[in-house]
Amino acid sequence: MNEFSDDVFDEKKIKKAINKGKRRTIITIVLVSIIVFVGLSIANFAVSVYFSQKAFKQWDAYVRLSTPNGYISKTIDSSGILGGMSHYKISKDMKIKSIVIEQKQYQFGLKPSVLISRGSGGSIGVTGEDWQFAYKENGWREMLFFHPNVAYKKYKNDEDLINRMQGNKIYEVALSFDKPYKQGELPFIELPEMTWFWVNTYSNSQMKTFQQEAKEYDWSATFIRESEALGFSTRNPFTSTSNLEYEYNDFLKLLQASAFREHKNAYNTMKNKKIDDVEILGIVIYGTKDEIAEIMKEPIIKASSLGGVIDNY
Known part of the structure; x- marks a missing residue:
């Protein structure tokens, strides 16, 4: 008598077992991918928040030092991979109210976003006949x-x-x-x-x-x-x-x-x-x-x- 059962060579059962194994493998891969994705996203978010807050403190200090009675009044962050870019507004306290005078950007993180800026300047005060003023975005002269x-x-x-x-x-x-x-x-x-x-x-x-x-x-x-x-x-x-x-x-x-x-x-x-x-x-x-x-x-x-x-x- 054959010591192996005929079930061992049942083709349908073999295919069923293989498909079951594939499904388990796919489910495992999907679950692991989801866990890794969520974990990396959380880690990336935490890194971005850390460097964003660090950069804000540095830039706010810079603004307060380089602009009399100036401060960063608003920031909007756009995060990427391990970093990002922050768009911010500079306001000046004019005693009776605050006025937004400029809008700028700064980068932060281990891999900050690429920042491309374009602009052109006027010819005020470059002839030697008047003081070579610089102007803020709202039109005020720098002191x-x-x-x-x-x-x-x-x-x-x-x-x-x-x-x-x-x-x-x-x-x-x-x-x-x-x-x-x-x-x-x-x-x-x-x-x-x-x-x-x-x-x-x-x-x-x-x-x-x-x-x-x-x-x-x-x-x-x-x-x-x-x-x-x-x-x-x-x-x-x-x-x-x-x-x-x-x-x-x-x-x-x-x-x-x-x-x-x-x-x-x-x-x-x-x-x-x-x-x-x-x-x-x-x-x-x-x-x-x-x-x-x-x-x-x-x-x-x-x-x-x-x-x-x-x-x-």
Whole structure:
């Protein structure tokens, strides 16, 4: 008698067993693929969120440092593989309300998205007959600053321009001093709320560069741009008894948080200085024509540069 059952050679049963094995294999592959896909998606999402948040802190610090009273007011992230791109809006606090002044993008992550940007500039101020201004996307002029320890051939003075402007407006004006002042040396009886203080964060090598440029270059291009002037704001009116230590400590934290080399260098210059030893080179103030004019009369004001202008309502 044959020791093997005839069932062993049943072709239908063999095909059935093979198909059953295939189905199990396919189901296993599908389940494993789903698990791997979900796991990778979660991991990619976690990596993107981590780097997005890290990049936001760095860029927000950069904006707050390089734009007086500026901040990132909105971000929209588009994520890719292990990274992405963030579209963000920069707003400026103009004392009575905030205004969106620019929209930009930054990349983040281990494999950030490709960023392609196109644009063209105008010819304003490139002839040497006027100051070589830069303009924000909303049309406002970037403010110009003049270091007290640099002998410039010419200084910006926008007092007449402000006086000629009509209507009830709030003006943003950068005022450069005739010399560096420490907090306790400022001669103002009172400065309005939202005053921004320009701090002397410059190294000896930077000062030599500024002095050489002022000596050799045309007056129309020798000044310190708004993004190169670092400082901090106070929300309260400033008087001779005010203490700016809290605002200064926040300023140092922003210098640390920013990923830009210039800010890291500024932190290394300032980290061992107390607020009483910090030199203030100028201020940015916000107010009506009369309020601005009153402060601009002070003899310590060496230069004035108009920035943003909004309706006073």
